[in-house]
Amino acid sequence: MATLLLNPIAFSIGSLSVHWYGLILGLGALAGLLLAIREGKRFGIQPEFFMDLLLLGVPSAIIGARIYFVAFKWDDYKDHLIDVFKIWNGGIAIYGALIGAIICAIFYFRYKGYDFWRIADICAPGLLTGQMIGRWGNFVNQEAYGGPAGEFFLRDRLHLPNFIVDQMNVQGVYHHPTFLYESLWSFVGIIILFILRRQRFLRAAELFLSYFIWYSIGRFFIEALRTDSLAFIGPNWLASLVNGLWQPMEWMGFEHGELSAAYGNVRISQLLAILIIVVAVAMIIVRRLTGKAEVRYLDPIYSTKASPDNVPEAITQEYDKEEEAAPAPSISDHMTEDAEDKKE
Secondary structure, three states: OOOOOOOOEEEEEOOEEEEHHHHHHHHHHHHHHHHHHHHHHOOOOOHHHHHHHHHHHHHHHHHHHHHHHHHHOHHHHOOOHHHHHOHHHOOOOHHHHHHHHHHHHHHHHHHHOOOHHHHHHHHHHHHHHHHHHHHHHHHHHOOOOEOEOOHHHHHHHOOOOHHHHHHOEEOOEEEOOHHHHHHHHHHHHHHHHHHHOOOOOOEOOHHHHHHHHHHHHHHHHHHOOEOOOOEEOOOHHHHHHHHHHOHHHHHOOOOOOOOOOOOOOEEHHHHHHHHHHHHHHHHHHHHHHOOOOOOEOOOOOOOOOOOOOOOOHHHHHHHHHHHHHOOOOOHHHHHHHHHHHHHO
16 A cells, blocks of 8 residues: 555564554453453452453454355355455454354353353443554554545544644545544543443343443444445335434535445444344343342352352442442331231
8 A cells, every 4th residue: 555654563573473453452451351351350250260261252252254245245255265364354344243252251251150141231331441542553454444534534633643644645635534533432432331330220131232332333333434344135114214314424424435325225334233223222122121130240250160159349349339328118118017917
């Protein structure tokens, strides 16, 4: 790329080249791990538990991301199966990575005797942090950008710094820095998750589902700006529905990233984002209505395969305060209970 300002190779050791993309992804994974470890300590969970989860989850995520991408681009790989394994040539998808990581986590948590939702809630901010940092790897590689955008729009309307605008000059044409849009959206989501997880109304599973809801909302709107989306040719009513939901972006001056009509008219990530939002919201409502959401996020976490650890002091103090704040039973309450006992 003649206009690539940043060298994607950070340094070389002999014939081995270390790319910024890999270093940035590693930094994102490390940051997410540290967040999970810190929150896990409040529940008496050892750091080694999350370290092992990362060692298992990262390969699972990479495999899932590759399978997801290849599945939707099968025509390009069916006659060249060896290319399926050439992941260094690009071709991974974030939703596939999440699917792979979740499948791994289900088995790992069950093996360790933990409830999936409780640990997934703890990991949610770390997942979003990894995505926020990881997107800057796309910036260095000058990839996964959006459609053409005027320099005036980027500099004077969005007020983006020069180093970002200049790097988005691809072969003389400025493009939307979709990596930045998604990274900023993730940053706001992290703050929201931090606030939510301190609220007493939050039940188990709801923080993890809130992560999916927030990320999918942002991904739906940002995805349509890109020119490299996985897509398929769907019915016109479906394409019209998706485009209609995206219309607020047009009101703000954004335009769709172009895709060949022969390639597809419905972006898979947009459709999947809609489905995830609907399913996640439905799960929160159903779990509340059916009584499956009795456990709070702040409740102690225990493994069924190990002796219960001591409840961390911070959690104990929170419950002591709640009991102190609860109103004492009144005389009328005791009289009512006595009357009911006599009836029995």
